[in-house]
Amino acid sequence: MSVAVDIITIVAITAGAFFFLAGTVGLLRFPDTLTRLHALTKADNLGLGLVVLGLVPQAGSLRGGLKLLCVWALALLAGAMVSQLIAREASGQRGDPAMRHDGPPP
Amino acid sequence: MTVASALEMALAAVVLGVATWTIAARETFAAVVGFVTYGLLLALIWVRLDAVDVALVEAAIGGGLGGVLLLGAAARLRVTETPTATERPSATVRVGAALLSAAVAAALATGVILLPDPAPTLAPAAAANATATGLGNPVTNVLMAFRAMDTMLEKVVLLLALVGVWSLAPDRLWGGHPGPRHRADPLGTLAFLARLLPPVGIVVGIYVFWTGKDHPGGAFQGGTILAAMWLLVMMAGIADAPQVSSRRLRIVLIAGPGIFLAVGLAGFAIGSAFLAYPVAYAKPLILGIEVAMTLTIAATLGLLLAGAPERSAGQ
Amino acid sequence: MSAAIVFGLCGAAVAGLGLYGLIADPRPLRKIVAFNLLGSGVFMVFGVVARRGAASGFGGDPVPQALVITGVVVAFSATALAVALLLRLFQVTGSATLNTEAPAGTGTDPADA
């Protein structure tokens, strides 16, 4: 049992690390601000999500695991909001109707 | 070299790199962004040093409120950047400053390396006296019991900083609202965030405060989170900053040190000592003080960031 | 090398960087940022002192840790006050300099008129 759990952890965390790598490479290599943003939003949330997923089985208690998930949820929410804010700032068109899809995050 | 110590060195190297960037960057705004990330990474160091209480403070202040304060100022002062930068001191002065700073840093490093081994510590004393308060978090014990005077004075420092900030207002705006009026954009992302995040944040803030009695956390950490939530609501234009003349606001601002002082004086009256808690009531008394302090800290920090009164009442 | 030494050196170096910035950069806001760096370097030294004092089942001596928390609060209040002063100076003069030779009072303060 514990071996299986450890394998899940290792796989998930490795995958998470990979997404961080992808995000960083995107941030460094992509040509302009908006495409970089695009790369970033995917990568960091997925990366963190997978790391959290890997850590949950190791948490030892239900409360610990829930807290980990809370961290992820918060980071996800904040990340989505901030990306939107930055995107608007970067495109320099605060009133642009195309950017006004200000509903809740997907 | 073990994996762990390699990790520590890597962490130290990254932190040092960001610190260098913060000093060397040409643009202030870029430097401040560097400083925000620095605060973030510093939290890692504090965890590594097994000081989670401090890590919480660093995360809340260094990565959060401090960043807001400095980024806002950097944006406002951007126009002064070029003229002031021309006052840069001569190369001789800069080399001198670098040499002397390096000398002081080297002396400090030598001092740290040559600290005696085994290190003197008050940890056993703190552990032995923990029963007096009934709290499990040794840092809270130090802050609230053994060195309560420091903590009380520190709250007065916060209040005085606020008086100082307020005193910068123009005379005719005294009593008005601090900071600029943020216009609400009801459909905006920010407004959405400001409705969604605060309930969560308030729960987290209270949790961090409450857990501080036995685990890392406490009044300052919790208060900072609450302050951030309040600030978010203000920045989104959902609620305006209160007038500085408001009596109710002022009571909240002194509640922490006030109740601290009152309990301290009560300790006097009961006959033990100023700032001493009777063992049977130590825990509820400390928690009561901490509740008031959390509120006071949240209000003070929020207003410190909001700035001096800039609009008269109703504006 | 132990964690204490690595972070102790790191703290000393950060403090040195802060000192340099505080002295050599003419822009007040950069001085404030440098002051914060300097402070955090000093706090790191405190952290190392705390870590070295680990005993009685505590990962660190709680006394210096508590001192750091108090110190951070004081440093933050100082930062807030300094920033407020600087912004007010900018509002009144239209410039942000500590150089006394620079003409002061040239700006108009809309609020005090």
Next chain:
Amino acid sequence: MIEFMTTVLGFILAMLALGLVRILRGPADADRMMAAQLIGTGGIAALLLLGTVTAVPATVDVALTLALLATFASIAFVKKGRANAPDSTGDA
């Protein structure tokens, strides 16, 4: 397991260090803020791993605080410029 996590932690730290390059280069402030955000998320991941490695469960609370407050710098960034509009200096 500890060694594995420590290694991943080191790897994520390296990624963060690389992300710093974007703060260095810019060119726009938005790029810098983005890099700061990546570093924030990475920092949270690193904290969670570190908390597990060093067996300090309270570290999760630090991560929670960071996740909650890391947005604030970005909000200040977005709010910039509005604060120094002439109508907000109190005279209007």
Next chain:
Amino acid sequence: MPYPASVPGDVTTTGGFLLVLSVVIPVAGVLLAFVLGGRQAERVVLATMPLGLVIALAILVTLRQAGAPLIYLLGGWAPPLGVALRADGLSAVMMAITAVVIGAVGVFARVDFRTPRGSIEARAPFAFWILLLAIWGALNMVFLGGDLFTLYVALELLTFSAVPLVCLDGRAETLQAALRYLLFALLGAVLYLVGTALLYGSYGTLDIVLLSRRVHAEPATVVAAALMTAGLLAKTALFPLHLWLPPAHAGAPAAASAVLSGLVVKGSFFIVIRLWFDVFADLPSFVLAQLLAALGAAAILFGSVVALRQERLKLLVAYSTLAQIGYLFLMFPLAFDAGSTRLASGGALAGGLLQAISHAAAKAAMFMSAGLIYAALGHDRIVGLGGVGRALPVSVFAFALGGVALVGVPPSGAYLAKELLLQAASATEQWWWAVVIQAGGIFTSSYVLLVLAHALAPADASITLRAPVGRIQEASAAALALCSLLLGLAPWQAYLPAPDGIAPSTPALEALSASLWPLLGGAAVAILLGRKGDRLPRIPLGQVVAATVGPARRAALALSRPIERIDNMLRQWPAAGLSLLALAVLLGAALLAASR
């Protein structure tokens, strides 16, 4: 009666609760004034003042009866885990003078910081009263704190209450002065803080008494000592770290200047004394003491010469503070005991502290009268002061009294201080410091006489006062000056380590005539260096004087110009920062070399 010799142990002594009250009452007053606001704030502060004075007196009495330091263990926790408040003779007299000066300033400020009719609360009064009370609480904490970190918090409290006072009027220059003050003070405070970290790491306590028993010359301790001392000197504005002082003290409102110049700089000075007479007493301090006094001598020279060259009265008084701070540091080499190679508490310490106390009262009085003159004339150009003596006799009289007290005319406290210092100089055979002490007196009288010569000269045109001067304001300034002038009569032997019977032993007439010499010398210096208007020839004999001293004056001015230029350079931020670090490094090197 300084405390390491006679600390009985870790117990609260009788009367210890007075120490708590002396801190708690101002703090409670701050909180209450903040909530009530408006006129109530002023009332709360004014009600606190007599209370504080009574407590300070009670501490003096209790201390004398007990014959040993008063101790209070906060929360019942003994050091090293807890924090103790301790009052020895030094703390008690400093607290007493603080209570007196704050009280006088409070009475003085009632006119300037009155909440205007028709408004519930006004900005400047609200901030002023709260900050004034906070300064008081912070100073009491500085004098009583038995723990180096508590002292750090108290010092920061002091800074945070002092800085906003500088820029209460909101002018651009004062805002800039306040910012410079704040940033430099913060730099100093951080250097102090890092020292406490090293000390805690070395000895596991920050309690002053425990440290004084444990400290020995180790590298970490030496680094701590150097950094802490340098940081405190920056906060005290000892030359060459004085960049912030002149604009801050000259630009603040008169009541605030009086407190800043009279009291606030003494806070960090007091901690320097605590450090070197208690905590670091076992470190080799010979070179350090000589260095501190050398900086003090330089401060006297620069402060006095630049003061004489000022155009504005308030700046002159501010520069005189710079010189007087230098004077305070002359006691360190004189307190050095060659036998035990440590700083011993004796006549020199008593003299230094007495000088600090006399200066507190006298300088506050001088700033208050300068402020009155400024308010009445609408300017404070020194050459334009003609006729003020007739128009504002009491204000000028208060200024003169304060000046005379500072010069050291018996029975002033400064006179007694000078006697003690000179005695110590001859006892330790350091004649060069005796020369500096005498020179300091001459310089002091020079700028006091310069101001008086202008103020007492007849007016060019009949002067019209812009505003009537409050009688109470003039009275409080004069009372404070008189207090400084009579300080020499107080029974110091009970509190300071002064040799018995020093005050009355010197025959009064002889002492008076001896104190005339500095006045004459001062007059000569003032004629050589002082700013003069076109009016000088009209003073009796002015023509003759002008003709004879012309060449000498030109030579003196040629000498003073480089001094002014160097002062100007040192007041630039980078130069001051470099001086601070260089001083820290120098102190560290000297201590390290000596401890080998």
